[in-house]
Amino acid sequence: MPDPLDFFAEQYAEARAKFQLAVAQTGGQLVSYVHPTATGPDGGTLAIDVGSFGAADAPKALLVLSGTHGGEGYTGSAAQIALMRSGALAILPADTRVVLLHAINPYGFAHWTRTTEHNVDLNRNFVDFSGRLPRNDAYLELHDAICPADWSEAARADAQRRIDAWIAQHGQQAWMQAIMMGQYDEPTGLNYGGRAPEWSRATLETVVARHLPAVKKLAFIDWHTGLGQPGQPFFLCFNPHRDANWERVCGWWGRERIETTEGYGGAKRPSYSGLIFHGVQRLVAPGEMAGAVIEFGTLPVAEAYEQLRIDRWLKFGRPSGDDASRAALRRGVRDAFTPPDAAWRRGVVDHAVTIQRQVLDGLAAW
Numbered sequence: 354m355p356d357p358l359d360f361f362a363e364q365y366a367e368a369r370a371k372f373q374l375a376v377a378q379t380g381g382q383l384v385s386y387v388h389p390t391a392t393g394p395d396g397g398t399l400a401i402d403v404g405s406f407g408a409a410d411a412p413k414a415l416l417v418l419s420g421t422h423g424g425e426g427y428t429g430s431a432a433q434i435a436l437m438r439s440g441a442l443a444i445l446p447a448d449t450r451v452v453l454l455h456a457i458n459p460y461g462f463a464h465w466t467r468t469t470e471h472n473v474d475l476n477r478n479f480v481d482f483s484g485r486l487p488r489n490d491a492y493l494e495l496h497d498a499i500c501p502a503d504w505s506e507a508a509r510a511d512a513q514r515r516i517d518a519w520i521a522q523h524g525q526q527a528w529m530q531a532i533m534m535g536q537y538d539e540p541t542g543l544n545y546g547g548r549a550p551e552w553s554r555a556t557l558e559t560v561v562a563r564h565l566p567a568v569k570k571l572a573f574i575d576w577h578t579g580l581g582q583p584g585q586p587f588f589l590c591f592n593p594h595r596d597a598n599w600e601r602v603c604g605w606w607g608r609e610r611i612e613t614t615e616g617y618g619g620a621k622r623p624s625y626s627g628l629i630f631h632g633v634q635r636l637v638a639p640g641e642m643a644g645a646v647i648e649f650g651t652l653p654v655a656e657a658y659e660q661l662r663i664d665r666w667l668k669f670g671r672p673s674g675d676d677a678s679r680a681a682l683r684r685g686v687r688d689a690f691t692p693p694d695a696a697w698r699r700g701v702v703d704h705a706v707t708i709q710r711q712v713l714d715g716l717a718a719w
């Protein structure tokens with residue numbers, strides 16, 4: 354196997370080229386869905402690339418996503434490339450297909466930001482927009498403090514006083530819920546779920562219909578970074594607790610990892626709205642789906658959240674500082690979600706190959 358560091362890229366176009374080359378050299382079929390309007394920072398093309406392996410009419414499949422949260426995609430891309438380079442897809446059982454979806458949010462990926470071209474958190478966008486949208490009053494109450502216009506010492510200290518007072522009154526659990534569940538009212542805010550399905554969502558729906566037409570049993574991995582112990586995988590299974598698919602996922606990856614209560618700085622897992630996981634589950638119904646969002650830990654949750662606020666301020670805040678200081682802030686956001694550290698990168702690729710092999714073994718026995 355080549356050096357895992359070679360699976361990482363510094364730019365979207367480079368990641369895309371490495372993914373496409375790996376698909377071609379490992380016998381996959383490549384289809385690209387080019388974004389109709391958005392472009393990269395250099396004006397370059399953005400696309401979702403899909404690599405497919407195995408029979409098109411297979412009833413069992415593994416679907417792996419990278420780049421739901423933009424810059425986290427550099428790690429997810431490396432995980433997908435590592436799977437191909439590991440040789441695990443060379444001989445698949447006749448009833449099994451593997452579909453690797455690269456850079457589902459190519460705008461965020463290319464711009465090293467969390468959100469889509471509309472500031473939408475794609476992992477909050479899979480709600481029913483014809484119905485009543487979820488309300489998040491706690492977020493709205495705190496929006497100005499979470500997203501201050503200025504990122505100065507004074508403005509941040511003032512914002513922190515408001516947040517601390519709110520947490521003292523409502524508790525850490527309510528704070529986690531406020532900042533994680535998603536919100537549908539502040540288009541420049543954090544965790545904004547949007548007001549309509551994003552292009553990335555519509556394209557995912559096309560991909561599932563076109564590339565997984567016969568699937569009855571779907572294993573699902575959505576690669577992320579941020580939560581969890583540094584360099585370690587942190588599993589978020591959204592199958593109903595203790596149902597057959599939850600148990601199946603415990604069998605693949607270990608119950609102690611699936612049922613852990615860590616990862617949110619001592620708080621319980623918040624309830625999210627509009628997750629891709631549930632969106633894909635609906636798309637393959639009445640077929641079954643089992644799987645997880647899998648994070649690789651980078652920073653303590655409070656520090657990672659601070660980087661998301663900086664990411665947002667760089668887009669919508671009152672401009673201040675010179676180009677160099679803004680570039681340094683952007684660099685900090687990048688490094689928070691795909692750290693440059695070689696040991697971190699080698700370690701997560703190693704985990705990713707094992708985790709993906711475990712699910713292929715599990716799929717064979719399903």
Ligand SMILES: [Zn+2]
Pocket residue numbers: 421422425577578579
């Ligand atoms: Zn993420």
